[in-house]
Amino acid sequence: MASYTLSVNGKTHQVDVDPNTPILWVLRDHLRLVGTKYGCGIAQCGACTIHVDGVAMRSCSLPVSQAADRAITTIEGLSEQGTHPVQEAWREHDVPQCGYCQAGQIMSAAALLKDIPNPSDEDIDAMMSGNICRCGTYTRIKAAIKTAAAKS
Amino acid sequence: MTKINTSYNRRSFLKSMAVTGGGMVLGFSWLSGCRPEETKVATGPALPDNWYDVNAYLKIGENGTVTIMTPNPEFGQNIKTSMPMIVAEELDVEWEQVISEQAPHNAEKFGFQFTGGSRGISSRWEGLRMAGATARQMLREAAAQTWSVPVAEVTTAAGMLYHEASERSAGYGEMAELAATLPVPEEVDLKDIKDFSIIGHSKKNVDAKKIVTGQPLFALDHYEEGMHVAMIVHPPAFGQRYVSIKNLDEVKSMTGIHDVFPIKTYKDGFAKGGFDTNAFPELVAIVGKTTWEVMQAKRAIEVEWEPFADYTETVMGFRGDTSTRKVPAGLESTAAHQTAMEEAAARPGEVVREDGDPKGAFARASRVIERTYSAPFLAHNCMEPINCFAKVENGKVWIAGPLQAPGLIEGTIAARMDLTPEDIDIEMTRMGGGFGRRAYSHYMLEAALIAQQAGVPVKLMYTREDDMTNGIYRPTYQATYRAALGENNELLAFHVKAGGIPESPLFANRFPAGAIDNYLAEEWSLDSNITIGAFRAPRSNFMAGAEQSFLDELAEAMGKDPIDFRLELLQRAENDPVGENNDYDAARYAGVLELVRDKAGWRQPAPGVHRGVSAYFCHNSYAAHVLDLTVENDRPVVQKVTCAIDCGIVVNPDAAVNMAEGGIVDGIGNAFFGELTFTDGVPDKRNFDQYRMIRMEEAPKAIDVHFVESDVNPTGLGEPPFPPIFGAVANALYKATGERKYRQPFLGSGNLPG
Numbered sequence: 015m016a017s018y019t020l021s022v023n024g025k026t027h028q029v030d031v032d033p034n035t036p037i038l039w040v041l042r043d044h045l046r047l048v049g050t051k052y053g054c055g056i057a058q059c060g061a062c063t064i065h066v067d068g069v070a071m072r073s074c075s076l077p078v079s080q081a082a083d084r085a086i087t088t089i090e091g092l093s094e095q096g097t098h099p100v101q102e103a104w105r106e107h108d109v110p111q112c113g114y115c116q117a118g119q120i121m122s123a124a125a126l127l128k129d130i131p132n133p134s135d136e137d138i139d140a141m142m143s144g145n146i147c148r149c150g151t152y153t154r155i156k157a158a159i160k161t162a163a164a165k166s
Numbered sequence: 167m168t169k170i171n172t173s174y175n176r177r178s179f180l181k182s183m184a185v186t187g188g189g190m191v192l193g194f195s196w197l198s199g200c201r202p203e204e205t206k207v208a209t210g211p212a213l214p215d216n217w218y219d220v221n222a223y224l225k226i227g228e229n230g231t232v233t234i235m236t237p238n239p240e241f242g243q244n245i246k247t248s249m250p251m252i253v254a255e256e257l258d259v260e261w262e263q264v265i266s267e268q269a270p271h272n273a274e275k276f277g278f279q280f281t282g283g284s285r286g287i288s289s290r291w292e293g294l295r296m297a298g299a300t301a302r303q304m305l306r307e308a309a310a311q312t313w314s315v316p317v318a319e320v321t322t323a324a325g326m327l328y329h330e331a332s333e334r335s336a337g338y339g340e341m342a343e344l345a346a347t348l349p350v351p352e353e354v355d356l357k358d359i360k361d362f363s364i365i366g367h368s369k370k371n372v373d374a375k376k377i378v379t380g381q382p383l384f385a386l387d388h389y390e391e392g393m394h395v396a397m398i399v400h401p402p403a404f405g406q407r408y409v410s411i412k413n414l415d416e417v418k419s420m421t422g423i424h425d426v427f428p429i430k431t432y433k434d435g436f437a438k439g440g441f442d443t444n445a446f447p448e449l450v451a452i453v454g455k456t457t458w459e460v461m462q463a464k465r466a467i468e469v470e471w472e473p474f475a476d477y478t479e480t481v482m483g484f485r486g487d488t489s490t491r492k493v494p495a496g497l498e499s500t501a502a503h504q505t506a507m508e509e510a511a512a513r514p515g516e517v518v519r520e521d522g523d524p525k526g527a528f529a530r531a532s533r534v535i536e537r538t539y540s541a542p543f544l545a546h547n548c549m550e551p552i553n554c555f556a557k558v559e560n561g562k563v564w565i566a567g568p569l570q571a572p573g574l575i576e577g578t579i580a581a582r583m584d585l586t587p588e589d590i591d592i593e594m595t596r597m598g599g600g601f602g603r604r605a606y607s608h609y610m611l612e613a614a615l616i617a618q619q620a621g622v623p624v625k626l627m628y629t630r631e632d633d634m635t636n637g638i639y640r641p642t643y644q645a646t647y648r649a650a651l652g653e654n655n656e657l658l659a660f661h662v663k664a665g666g667i668p669e670s671p672l673f674a675n676r677f678p679a680g681a682i683d684n685y686l687a688e689e690w691s692l693d694s695n696i697t698i699g700a701f702r703a704p705r706s707n708f709m710a711g712a713e714q715s716f717l718d719e720l721a722e723a724m725g726k727d728p729i730d731f732r733l734e735l736l737q738r739a740e741n742d743p744v745g746e747n748n749d750y751d752a753a754r755y756a757g758v759l760e761l762v763r764d765k766a767g768w769r770q771p772a773p774g775v776h777r778g779v780s781a782y783f784c785h786n787s788y789a790a791h792v793l794d795l796t797v798e799n800d801r802p803v804v805q806k807v808t809c810a811i812d813c814g815i816v817v818n819p820d821a822a823v824n825m826a827e828g829g830i831v832d833g834i835g836n837a838f839f840g841e842l843t844f845t846d847g848v849p850d851k852r853n854f855d856q857y858r859m860i861r862m863e864e865a866p867k868a869i870d871v872h873f874v875e876s877d878v879n880p881t882g883l884g885e886p887p888f889p890p891i892f893g894a895v896a897n898a899l900y901k902a903t904g905e906r907k908y909r910q911p912f913l914g915s916g917n918l919p920g
């Protein structure tokens with residue numbers, strides 16, 4: 015066990031956990047920020063995507079020891095009112111089916127647009143292929159990313 | 167208007183429930199205390215001070231806000247939006263006045279609360295319309311009494327009541343308290359379909375805001391004081407069972423671990439229901455404080471397993487009849503399965519349907535075309551892994567989790583825990599996918615047993631590996647098709663012989679049965695200890711691909727256009743059907759083929775584009791696809807899928823399109839990559855690094871969905887677009903490569919074959 019100071023969505027938290035604990039489980043079990051999802055635990059599905067210092071990362075494979083003192087953003091902190099252009103575009107296109115993968119998809123998409131404000135289809139494919147949607151909402155995700163790009 | 171007699175399920179569905187006192191109705195969801203209330207939805211309707219229960223499906227606040235219950239569980243098909251739309255339509259309110267809520271499990275009020283078989287909307291259509299229409303009628307009655315005017319003169323519009331002659335009006339909220347005390351009318355008026363202003367007009371997903379902001383919606387998101395995390399360890403191989411834990415003390419003493427013990431899901435001799443399928447009824451449970459700590463214990467634990475001997479289990483049918491099922495011993499492998507299937511297919515099958523004289527027709531054929539198609543086991547791989555929250559206190563069990571049919575597990579839990587169904591409260595949480603998997607909810611019983619033995623509330627979670635290796639798979643199938651062609655290339659006879667492990671996929675009375683004079687359908691099956699379950703359009707999801715591939719091969723052999731050929735057969739089935747039991751409507755079937763042909767511009771494909779067509783009937787609906795594929799860097803790229811569907815009236819068009827897109831993407835993914843194989847009983851894939859799922863870069867670049875305009879009552883939609891996509895993929899790939907693929911998955915490792 016070790017003590018870590020975490021900065022999540024602009025708030026500071028103190029946790030006492032095993033240094034190997036993936037930040038995913040610290041967020042969910044300790045901080046009760048449950049928007050970040052578990053899908054595979056091995057960085058294959060993207061359901062657990064968060065931003066660490068502005069970069070999209072798979073929280074299931076990032077030990078808490080490497081996340082301390084870095085700026086972590088989760089879906090809950092992407093925007094105050096749920097009005098990030100990506101979130102709004104998601105609603106405009108009514109993207110979700112079951113919804114389970116969508117927080118991860120949105121976090122990946124938001125990171126993509128930060129790097130490449132006007133992504134091509136290939137850019138979108140390259141970034142978003144790390145996020146599985148079992149319900150198959152990919153065409154809507156792509157359309158929503160383009161809408162968000164046009165608006166931001 | 168259509169008069170409709172409300173006696174249909176009147177007692178159970180439409181009992182007027184007058185509320186006493188202030189009429190405040192408490193929240194229905196016992197977990198809701200831990201969740202953001204509907205009130206916090208910034209854009210939602212204003213909440214009233216009092217609610218008046220008008221019937222089981224709806225309550226109206228004094229301010230006119232209406233809460234409508236969605237009786238069936240939601241797994242992404244968007245019924246939590248579309249079901250209230252149906253009620254709101256007949257109630258005659260503005261959609262903006264409506265709050266949608268998941269109903270509690272209550273069979274007396276809501277009947278069989280089942281999501282599956284694409285039956286949600288079709289089975290609820292009449293009841294939901296009646297719930298809305300009945301409430302509207304009672305509100306009119308209340309206004310008539312209040313104003314002392316004849317009820318016939320009271321009209322409604324957009325949540326308001328009017329009496330034109332006396333120029334009086336009132337909001338529904340003002341009359342709700344009185345309306346809730348009135349008797350349920352004997353007869354109500356339903357709207358004319360042409361007057362619909364909500365049904366048929368796209369409404370956004372009511373939970374979209376919560377989803378995109380990461381609010382807790384799923385059972386996995388539930389946390390409460392004293393709750394522990396539980397995980398299971400099941401035998402690594404099918405054909406094995408639990409013996410003992412080798413290092414119990416060591417694991418129990420690990421950090422954060424509360425308890426470790428074996429559980430037994432069923433009592434000896436228990437007559438299983440049809441959905442009590444479970445390959446691993448004896449498991450090890452690990453209970454601890456946090457997920458990561460339990461995962462560490464799961465890694466450290468050493469369990470002894472042993473092969474089991476052949477046994478038979480008792481299975482109870484829906485009518486209470488029992489039968490026995492043989493579960494063979496052995497550690498099964500895919501290679502052996504394939505050999506066994508080939509041998510089984512070579513033996514005579516069981517004849518299910520025979521029209522005319524197929525034997526004679528084959529004997530006099532100038533040419534016989536024979537092809538065999540096969541497909542592997544598939545895992546459901548819902549994105550939200552299997553999980554369930556359970557609390558056992560004072561002889562009561564509270565369960566909250568993702569499941570498709572609470573009615574199918576409640577009795578099983580009661581029998582195992584010596585309780586009555588009344589002692590068990592099941593909350594249906596939003597499912598992170600279902601696809602059939604969550605109709606088999608043994609995990610709810612596991613969670614309850616673990617909570618009971620550990621003495622603490624638990625949230626049971628399967629890891630992805632547990633989820634993928636737990637069974638209840640889509641079976642492996644094989645089908646051989648034969649066609650007899652005459653001297654002039656005419657189709658003389660058609661023969662299908664299909665089987666699988668452990669069930670046959672055959673639908674003997676589906677197309678092209680009814681279109682060919684001499685027709686023979688046979689089936690076979692082989693026992694296995696690998697468990698299977700419904701998977702999006704069970705059996706159809708294989709038969710469509712095989713049959714539609716064969717029809718393409720046949721059309722080519724006969725020198726015909728694939729769509730023209732199918733339409734000719736359908737014409738025959740419509741004008742002069744062979745046999746009596748054909749379970750499809752040939753005109754509607756042809757309708758989707760014609761629509762997709764026209765919308766796709768079938769005869770003018772773009773240069774470099776390879777096209778495949780496919781159509782299928784299942785779940786009382788018709789779907790046809792034209793799939794356009796190009797080859798880039800030796801890889802197939804799906805440029806576009808044009809889709810035509812006839813599922814009767816479409817309640818929420820944009821959501822319906824979303825569902826069809828999902829079925830298409832899912833089908834392409836499974837046709838290309840979907841496969842679960844076994845070595846000595848052990849599933850060869852355990853997680854997404856091994857189990858290839860379709861991803862963004864492989865999804866079609868465009869999907870264009872069209873619905874046949876219809877005033878027929880709604881039929882299935884979640885499943886029907888899925889099966890035929892396999893045929894469209896196969897037929898387009900053949901065009902692209904000149905080589906026909908007979909075994910799924912078509913791409914295996916992901917590269918274009920050949």
Ligand code: FES
Pocket residue numbers: 051052053054055056057058059060061062063072073074075
């Ligand atoms: S849970 Fe982290 S990538 Fe799947």
Ligand code: FES
Pocket residue numbers: 110111112113114115116146147148149150151242549598599
């Ligand atoms: S919406 Fe269900 S997994 Fe993506």
